[in-house]
Amino acid sequence: MPGDIVLPELGANPVWLSIWFADLGDEVYEGDRLVEVLVRGATFDVAAPATGRLKEKRALPNDRLETGQVLGVVE
Numbered sequence: 001m002p003g004d005i006v007l008p009e010l011g012a013n014p015v016w017l018s019i020w021f022a023d024l025g026d027e028v029y030e031g032d033r034l035v036e037v038l039v040r041g042a043t044f045d046v047a048a049p050a051t052g053r054l055k056e057k058r059a060l061p062n063d064r065l066e067t068g069q070v071l072g073v074v075e
Contacts, residue, residue: 002075003049012039015065022054050074
């Protein structure tokens with residue numbers, strides 16, 4: 001089942017993408033940590049919304065992010 005990887009509301013800005021924990025084509029499972037983001041010196045993980053393969057990355061390390069932004073797609 002496809003799912004967008006969406007940046008949740010973290011209560012502060014700016015938010016920066018720190019690292020991806022999966023590469024394109026990797027199999028991921030719902031709840032796996034996929035992305036680490038940085039907010040005011042603290043890190044937060046964004047989890048896979050579904051089980052499948054990482055099909056697309058729409059944001060890369062050092063990108064500035066907005067709440068609700070689609071970071072990638074699991075299909």
